[in-house]
Amino acid sequence: MKPKKKIIFILSCFLLLTFTACEKNRNKDNMVVNTPTDSIVGDDVEETKEEEIKDQKELIDLSLKPNEAGEVMILMYHNIGEEEAEWTRTPDNFRKDLLTLYEKGYRPVSLKDFVNNAMDVEAGMTPVVITFDDGNENNFRMIKNDKGEDIIDPNSAIGILEAFKEEYPDFKSTATFFVFGTNVFRQPEFLEYKLNYLIENGYDIGNHTIDHRGMKKIDDKDVIQEVIAKQVSNINKILSGYKVNTYALCYGERPTDKELEKYLEKGSFDSTSYENIAILNVGWNPAQSPVSSKFNPLSLPRIRASEIKVDNVGIYNWLDYFDNNPEKRYISDGIKEIITVPKVLEETINLESLDSKELYIYGE
Numbered sequence: 232m233k234p235k236k237k238i239i240f241i242l243s244c245f246l247l248l249t250f251t252a253c254e255k256n257r258n259k260d261n262m263v264v265n266t267p268t269d270s271i272v273g274d275d276v277e278e279t280k281e282e283e284i285k286d287q288k289e290l291i292d293l294s295l296k297p298n299e300a301g302e303v304m305i306l307m308y309h310n311i312g313e314e315e316a317e318w319t320r321t322p323d324n325f326r327k328d329l330l331t332l333y334e335k336g337y338r339p340v341s342l343k344d345f346v347n348n349a350m351d352v353e354a355g356m357t358p359v360v361i362t363f364d365d366g367n368e369n370n371f372r373m374i375k376n377d378k379g380e381d382i383i384d385p386n387s388a389i390g391i392l393e394a395f396k397e398e399y400p401d402f403k404s405t406a407t408f409f410v411f412g413t414n415v416f417r418q419p420e421f422l423e424y425k426l427n428y429l430i431e432n433g434y435d436i437g438n439h440t441i442d443h444r445g446m447k448k449i450d451d452k453d454v455i456q457e458v459i460a461k462q463v464s465n466i467n468k469i470l471s472g473y474k475v476n477t478y479a480l481c482y483g484e485r486p487t488d489k490e491l492e493k494y495l496e497k498g499s500f501d502s503t504s505y506e507n508i509a510i511l512n513v514g515w516n517p518a519q520s521p522v523s524s525k526f527n528p529l530s531l532p533r534i535r536a537s538e539i540k541v542d543n544v545g546i547y548n549w550l551d552y553f554d555n556n557p558e559k560r561y562i563s564d565g566i567k568e569i570i571t572v573p574k575v576l577e578e579t580i581n582l583e584s585l586d587s588k589e590l591y592i593y594g595e
Contacts, residue, residue, distance in 0.1 A: 288591050291564045295355040297571040300579055301561035302517035303345065304337075304549055305360040307533040311369045311388045317540045322386040328536060328546065329395045332359055333402050335550060341435055342407040342477055346509045346528045348521040348584060353401065354565025357553075360518075362511065362533065363388060364439060364479055366410030368417035371425050381421075393432070403433065409479035409511075411439040413465055426469050436470070437477040438462050438507070447484040452491055456498035464503040476508045483513030496529055515544040520561055522570055524581040564591070 291297065306328075310319040320328065332339075337359040340350045345360050352358050363370050372384035383390045388406070396404035408429065410416070416425050429436060441461035449455055463475045478495065485492055497506040507529070514532030519525045536546045553560040564571035570585060574594040582590070 287566055287569060288589075291566065291569070291571055291591070292354055293593055295564075296557070296562055296573070297354070297564035298558065298560065298562045298573055298576070299564060299570045300520045300523055300572045300576040301357075302519060302553075302559055303358050303360065303561050304517045304546070305342070305345075305362060305511065305514075305531060305533045306536040306546060307511075307513065308361070308363045308388070308536045309365055310367055311386065311391070315539065317537060320537065322391060324538075325388065325391055326395065329391070329402070329404075331547075331550065333395075333399055335554070338401070339403060339405045341405050341433070342437070342509055342511075343435060345518075345521060346477075346531075348570075348586070348588070349567070350563070351567055352563035352565070354563055356563050357561050358563065361404075361406040361536075362437075362479065363406060363408045365443070366408055366412075366415045366417075366439070370408060371416045371429070373418055373421045373425075389429075389434075405433045405435070407435040407437045407477060409437040409439040409477075410466075411441060411443045411462060411481075413441075415466075423469050426466070430470060430473065435477065436466060436473070436475060437479055437511075438475050438505070439479055440481060441465065443481050445482045445484040446480065446486050446491075446495070447482075449486055450488055450491070452494050452498070453500070455486065455491060455494040456500045459495070460498065460500035460503040460505055463505045464501075467503075476506060477511070478507045478509070479511040480513070515542070517549060522572075522580050522584045524579055526581065526584070 308320060308325075310316075311322055311325055312319040313321065315321050315324060336356050338352050338356045339361055340352060340358040342360050342362065344350050345358060350358050368387075370388045372387040372390075373381050374384045376382045383393065385391070385394060392404040392406065396402060415422060418425070426436065438459060439462070440458040442458060444458040446455065459478065466475050467473060480495075485495065495507070495510055497504070499505070509531055510529045511531045511533055513535075515534065516532050517534065518531050519527075521528075534544065534546055534549055535541045538545055538547060541548065558573075568587075569589045569591050570580075571591045571593065572580060574592055577592050580590065
């Protein structure tokens, strides 16, 4: 290579190397670094997308055929005893009732939640209300175990309900006990314990008057108010502030004088006031949905939870009926804030009963 060309070649290489080094330094200075902060921002954006508020109706499984305008059974029990009778279920039969309800997709709700349309029931399931009248000892009995300790009788209504709830946690056992008199559940030494236990464990206490008074022959508004208010006062001596605001009619009787019926709902006596949100009959059929235009909380029918002298309208008759007529049965959509109803029942809805809930009509 000639000297002149050699010099030019060397200078060219030097310039090329210098330019390359400068470019590397420039790129290094301007390099974009993926800092921890940048990563957090990206994750936040992704989480925000995942947590975007959806229309909750999209979460409803319509294949379950939800129908929250359907009918609900309010079951009426009295005694749990050794021999089956018209007003008595044996422990084994009561357990059979609960298991049958569970397997057929029924789930207990409190009477108060039913009346207030505040039921929280799994999608595809049907609410059922369990009630006991009179407050007899066999509803909630305390016995001694082998160690001499006081325990709940496992063959009493509460013992059976609590055991069933433990075995089937998704069957949230609850019931309303309509009690009368000062010796509720007939073991005075345990009276305070029992009443507090019920409230603390999700049960309710209702009014059955102070002396199991029928109303058919009463023609004095003061007497009606007295026998209802006295039982409220009696319970509030132990459960201060507890709202005794449900009432089961003794013998299913109402005053002959229709003008006196308003005192079944509310009144006062001797500084004790009451206002019932539900009045229960003896009844022979299911109750209307709380969103139905036919719903009347002050005249709720009940179904005899028995298999003796039920005239084909007992618990198992109605279970068969709903098995054969599923479109009549209340089926939950699983979302408390939405009332889901098939199109065919749209006109039966009392819109005022919805309160803040959304009505969702589906189907043709």
